[in-house]
Amino acid sequence: MKKYILTFCLLLLITCCALSQGKAIPYGNNPAASRYYNIRGLKMYCEVYGKGKPLLMIHGNGGDISAFTKNIPYFSKRYMVIVPDSRAQGKSTDSRDSLSFEMMADDFAGLLDAMHIDSSYVIGWSDGGINALLLAMRHPDKVIKLASTGANLWPDSTALIPSEWKDERDYYNANKDKEFATAKEKNDWKIFMLDWLQPNVPLSALKRIKCPSLIIGGDHDLIVIQHTVLIYQHIPHAYLWIVPNSPHGTLQAHADEFNKKVDEFFTQPFHNWN
Template sequence: MQIQKSLLLLFVCMTFVQIGCSQEAKPSYGNNAAAGRYYSVRGIKLYTEVYGTGKPLLLIHGNGGSINAFASNIPYFAKKYKVIAVDSRAHGKSRDDRDSLSFEMMADDFAALMDVMHIDSAYVIGWSDGGINAIELAMRHPDKVIKLASTGANLWPDSTGIIPSYWKQEQIDYNAKKNTVFTTAREKNDWKVFLLDWFQPNIKLSALKTIKCPSLIIAGDHDLIPTEHTVLISQNIPKAYLWIVPNSGHPTLIEHSDEFNKKVDEFFVKPFNKR
């Protein structure tokens, strides 16, 4: 009996050690001092975390988000890419005290960040506002993007670029707060970030023709972005493929992370076949 108790105690101790090691080994994405660093870019400091080695892969999160949005994706891609996860201007740990904010501004930030990091070009994954940023980056700095995967992006702010129910809620939120006098830095920043999606983006379909790189345009089949809008985006990018993810909402890369990671990786690896 004593031997059985001893063996049981040893098993329990080993289990706790294994659990502890597993938890300790998992990085806190977006708050990982070992991988994190600030880069001075265009008058602000962008917070980045770098994982893995290989060809550069830039990850761009959505509105109000941070690097942590890619917690389900970084471990997969870090096995074969140099993953560069960034807190966008005015998001996460990347502060920006100025009043204005635009997608063009952020796209220029990412291009400048790559220059500072001595990276000529990179693969790019963008989600939501990050998907818009990926498209803007490819338009404004075409030599910086090898291939891009953009999920949940829209080109303009209205009920054709965003599903009507969500756009109506945006209108309610805007009208409720538009006359508010914000006093704290956090309140001012949150309002600036909200307004980014209220007034922007404003991308013409014709502008998509300037994108040179192969592009994978993605959305969920019940995304915040109407499927028709996502189809329009893919149809107007010369080297684009379309993927509407079944049984998925806006966070395709989270709800279907395994499939998302594999499919995007396959797209990056395979040569582009002209349609």
């Protein structure tokens, strides 16, 4: 009888372990992997997964860590993946009125300092792609290589497809005179205004990016393809990848291909990569 009880308990333990391993990790809401860092007067929420060379992932406007749900599992097998919520987004609350991409780029440099990390690989999507570029411009020693997808350098109809720019213009006109009653409404407006007024990066400034850079866009992106090409052309050591049949979320719609291609770019010598 004891033998059968022991066998049953062992099978139960194996089953529980398997179920536990199969359970989805709540990226963006995982106490086991999270910590707050005091960065430049901001309480920044951050989760870390895996071991190896550091890889910083930066999400888009109004998003949070969960944007990388399809990417963290792949990269955390090879890297120490660092995924913060950007200033005033997710769990990184910020009550100040002002917000800029330059401010956020400095936040990410400060986060790496707080973690005692000299330099990191960087993946940025949308606003995070802008932040990746600005991080490499403002803190070049912090970035080993970067992959930026869906980024723009200025906020008008030459950078955004006409329908997206019109939607943003209509939203601005409908809400510009509104008095926001709650802190959340004020914060949401601040996040919207970030993309309505910014970024304002001249093409000539991209020459300050010294690290190898992979510039990515979808062929059905919110960002005009010609604008993505301009970004690529003005970075000294850059490759361009326009993802076929892809919307703005290249890293979500084509996650497997995105993960593999970006990983290859990070691990192979720049001049041998294609």
